[in-house]
Amino acid sequence: MTLELQDVRKRFGGVVASDGVTFRVGDGEIFGLIGPNGAGKTTAVNLITAYMRPDSGQIRFEDTEITRLKPRQLAARGVSRTFQSLRLFEGVTVADNVLIGRHRWFEGHVLLPFLGGKFEKSQRAAALKWVDFVGLGDVAAEPVDSLPYGLRRKVEIARALALEPRLLLLDEPTAGMTRTESDEVAGLIRRIREHGITVLLIDHNISLVNQVCDRVAVLDFGKVIAEDEPKAIWQNQLVRRAYLGDDEETMTGADS
């Protein structure tokens, strides 16, 4: 197993955001983590990536316990993520935004890759490889704020990839995208897996989840209520009720 959560709990005052969350993600899998608003998906990502500490429970990555590590230590182990809301440096080029994703090689010297020389050259080449990979080679020298929203989201994915992860957590990568853009992201996620990177995907986009995920876990009120292949998960009555409500129109979308 690449990633394993065992009985992970996190409470915010009276809200139990993770209520004994347990699931396992296999090496090279594309694993979906879905559920209604407020189900605890982002909390799970924050706990895995050390942006928050669980109250109790264990998180293991490649057979090592990572529950108490710092984000920097996790990055060094090859765990990378994107955020639900974009966190790009405005006014900075696409290439430089992606270059910043290689921070694990800067050893605390944020300006190191901008000082010229061999180090900058090699880091820049590595960053540009990922800019090309997500299909943004033509706009590498453009400031990110000149790009349409869908392309800005891809810059964030390229920046997370620039860390050369073995596990990539994508928190709503298609939020705010058109259907065409989100289909492109589906292809991109498959190509990321072909690179040997395991993917944990959170998205409300049912069509994307159905298209790319090998397995899916459904969260509701901080608990995993079902885990299965995407096609089977929508037949689960608990899932239909909790995640989709009784809205037949939405269910039709899930069945397609």
Ligand SMILES: Nc1ncnc2c1ncn2[C@@H]1O[C@H](COP(=O)(O)OP(=O)(O)OP(=O)(O)O)[C@@H](O)[C@H]1O
């Ligand atoms: N830092 C925080 N402080 C207080 N409550 C929080 C915090 N983070 C999350 N919560 C609460 O924990 C619950 C789970 O939130 P979380 O953002 O993990 O859900 P989600 O499934 O990602 O939702 P969405 O799909 O809307 O992004 C919610 O009730 C939320 O209000």
